Amino acid sequence: MTEAAPRLVARDRPELILGDHGLCPGCGEPVALRILLEVLEELGIVERSIGVVGHGCYGSFVQIMDVEVLQCLHGRAPSCATGIKRVRPAAVVFTMQGDGDMVNEGLQEVLHTAARGENVTCILLNNGVFGDTGGHQTATTVVGQRTKTSLDGRDPETHGYPIPVAELVASLAGVSYVARGAVSTAGGVARTKRMLRSAFEHQLAGDGFGLVEILTMCPTGWFVPAGSGPEYLSGSLEAAYPLGELPLRGQP
Amino acid sequence: MTTATTRQLLDGCSAITESAIAAGCRFFAGYPISPFTGLLESMSRRLPEAGGHCLNAESEIEAVNMALGAAAAGARAATGSCGQGLALMQEAIAELALNELPLVIFNMARNQQDYFQATRGGGWGDYRTLTLAPKDVPEAVEHTQLLFHLADRYRAPVMLYGDPFIAQTHVSVDVAARDLGPLPAKDWALDGSTGGTGRSRQIWTWAMGKATEPGPGPDGHWRAVAAKFDGIAAMEARSETYRADDAETLVVAFGSAALFVEHVVDELRADGHRVGLFRPVTLWPFPADDLAAATRNARRVLVFELNAGQMLDDVRQFTHDRAAVHFIGGVSIHASGLSFGPLLDVAPIRERILEAAE
Amino acid sequence: MSRGTVSIDVERCKGCDLCVQACPPKVLEMSTEVNGMGYRFPVLHDGCTGCTACQLVCPDYVFQVYRFDAAPGEEDASGTPSATPPGEGRPSATPPGEGRSSGTAPGGRPPGRAPASGG
Numbered sequence: 180m181t182e183a184a185p186r187l188v189a190r191d192r193p194e195l196i197l198g199d200h201g202l203c204p205g206c207g208e209p210v211a212l213r214i215l216l217e218v219l220e221e222l223g224i225v226e227r228s229i230g231v232v233g234h235g236c237y238g239s240f241v242q243i244m245d246v247e248v249l250q251c252l253h254g255r256a257p258s259c260a261t262g263i264k265r266v267r268p269a270a271v272v273f274t275m276q277g278d279g280d281m282v283n284e285g286l287q288e289v290l291h292t293a294a295r296g297e298n299v300t301c302i303l304l305n306n307g308v309f310g311d312t313g314g315h316q317t318a319t320t321v322v323g324q325r326t327k328t329s330l331d332g333r334d335p336e337t338h339g340y341p342i343p344v345a346e347l348v349a350s351l352a353g354v355s356y357v358a359r360g361a362v363s364t365a366g367g368v369a370r371t372k373r374m375l376r377s378a379f380e381h382q383l384a385g386d387g388f389g390l391v392e393i394l395t396m397c398p399t400g401w402f403v404p405a406g407s408g409p410e411y412l413s414g415s416l417e418a419a420y421p422l423g424e425l426p427l428r429g430q431p
Numbered sequence: 432m433t434t435a436t437t438r439q440l441l442d443g444c445s446a447i448t449e450s451a452i453a454a455g456c457r458f459f460a461g462y463p464i465s466p467f468t469g470l471l472e473s474m475s476r477r478l479p480e481a482g483g484h485c486l487n488a489e490s491e492i493e494a495v496n497m498a499l500g501a502a503a504a505g506a507r508a509a510t511g512s513c514g515q516g517l518a519l520m521q522e523a524i525a526e527l528a529l530n531e532l533p534l535v536i537f538n539m540a541r542n543q544q545d546y547f548q549a550t551r552g553g554g555w556g557d558y559r560t561l562t563l564a565p566k567d568v569p570e571a572v573e574h575t576q577l578l579f580h581l582a583d584r585y586r587a588p589v590m591l592y593g594d595p596f597i598a599q600t601h602v603s604v605d606v607a608a609r610d611l612g613p614l615p616a617k618d619w620a621l622d623g624s625t626g627g628t629g630r631s632r633q634i635w636t637w638a639m640g641k642a643t644e645p646g647p648g649p650d651g652h653w654r655a656v657a658a659k660f661d662g663i664a665a666m667e668a669r670s671e672t673y674r675a676d677d678a679e680t681l682v683v684a685f686g687s688a689a690l691f692v693e694h695v696v697d698e699l700r701a702d703g704h705r706v707g708l709f710r711p712v713t714l715w716p717f718p719a720d721d722l723a724a725a726t727r728n729a730r731r732v733l734v735f736e737l738n739a740g741q742m743l744d745d746v747r748q749f750t751h752d753r754a755a756v757h758f759i760g761g762v763s764i765h766a767s768g769l770s771f772g773p774l775l776d777v778a779p780i781r782e783r784i785l786e787a788a789e
Numbered sequence: 790m791s792r793g794t795v796s797i798d799v800e801r802c803k804g805c806d807l808c809v810q811a812c813p814p815k816v817l818e819m820s821t822e823v824n825g826m827g828y829r830f831p832v833l834h835d836g837c838t839g840c841t842a843c844q845l846v847c848p849d850y851v852f853q854v855y856r857f858d859a860a861p862g863e864e865d866a867s868g869t870p871s872a873t874p875p876g877e878g879r880p881s882a883t884p885p886g887e888g889r890s891s892g893t894a895p896g897g898r899p900p901g902r903a904p905a906s907g908g
Contacts, residue, residue, distance in 0.1 A: 183857035185794060189841040192850035195627060198642030204803035209848040225626040241635055243642050246626045249503045250635040252526055255496040262500025263621065265484045266458055270623045291489040365811045365842035406806030
């Protein structure tokens, strides 16, 4: 009787990841990094790619991603990406920003860059919390979510309502692709990877601005056990931020 | 037989634009604010014709960060504003300095009240901003090309401190490109090409490098950047004197104020007063050694600037006890708030010098 | 029988349990021992289908996933029962690679562990 030969069907990580990250157990951001780099590899655009990375836990990815990177000021990545793309239109330019970075500090930047139709791809890692500073409320923290600045849960009376930036971007002309995925389930990871691929394909076609929002688990910032991230995500964030490709409402 | 000339009659903003294009500037982003707006307008008109990009950004913060991105990708880039707008750009100016990115910043100031802002900086960390203060449009044209050269040479943001007279006065100027010498290639600039090689380029103020090739980290990097600025201070101070050799009274002034003081010096010399002018051309690095030499024989040093006394601090510091230092300037703003007030005129300047010389 | 298998870099694992939750045939179980960082890590039981769910969800890039292809003359691994009944001494293949451990338990050996690498 012969032995079946094992065939590798999935590598642990692409060679573009140069080392281990130090993020928390159960964090969704490293999953997003992996599928992003897999997409760049599969599209054969690594040697044209320039990433603009903001500030957050994911900021440390700058040390382990084998792609050219500008680490920029909090919130400003879409503006820096604009400058890069204008002078190097053949480059594939993307941003990587958390919700605090893009939707708090940088809301103006992402909306204007989208409306200008800059041919760049912005990637939002949305976990509804400022994780890197220890777990504080952001513009995407959902109602009822507890953080160190909304200890009893976000209350609209005191803290107002979250901002769905993907829907705002999708309302603007100049935008070619907006999608929201989640890395909390295997199916979600696979679908989110396809969204990233579509977004980069739009950039390669010169269609205009693209945004992929990726809901990521932050059990530390959510005060839940590492393994409870997916459950918390689907119970809280997904209700406020529906998954899927968003219809583009801003087309003239 | 006529020869072609590169002289044109241009307002200061247009002249600076032509000089920048001659220097190879191909990216500009700005936000309207008087009297900088003329520069944004002329760049908007001329830069696309020269194959570049000019973006009317949606805020000063976006403008300077767009320019930062363009610079990171290897382009000769510029931005500008004045006072309030530059206040918004401070974080990014520090970021440029600590990222070692070249950028020319055209500070078309409304007055001389932003000397501290320019020379001390309102950003974060240990950095300095090489700042040139032209006294007229021809010097602004010359400084523009010099600034693009220095920015690339030192990999740092650098500033032109202009003003409303320089921005709006029409002067016949030569805007031909000047060869200022060779510069190293920008092999640090991002173009994507080192992706996947294990040695991909990284521009990061914390300079921690990659897991496979660690960098100096914030401590090593920021010490090196500070040392670089010390080197610039030793090499790039510039100044000019006017009839100062035997001056008993030395007036210190910069920018357009210095032009007025020059005229007053001529009037007072004609009346027998031994008075001269010392003009810092670089506001940072302040030309301390030149000032020391110029004040060697002076009895008094009079600081004339249109503010409450900012350059005064530097003049006091670097004059030491060689001569008495007096402030003869003051806040003087035009009723519009957008230009100089009545103190910037021959009669009041003359009066204040004579009063201080008694 | 298993249609697939995984190798598990136990020293990289941070014990988040997401793989255990994601695995459709439920063949992953957290160990009782801990790795060098003090985390429990997944152990693979029989029945892996090589679906890659664990690899997809893992934040620490712990898994490499393999499927068994049919040898010439045999039915392929996509669903046809093998000639050997389950559990009867046919070893699960241990894929190559140093510093890794297969979660499967060939021939009665307890689940392997990556040698302490000091990393």
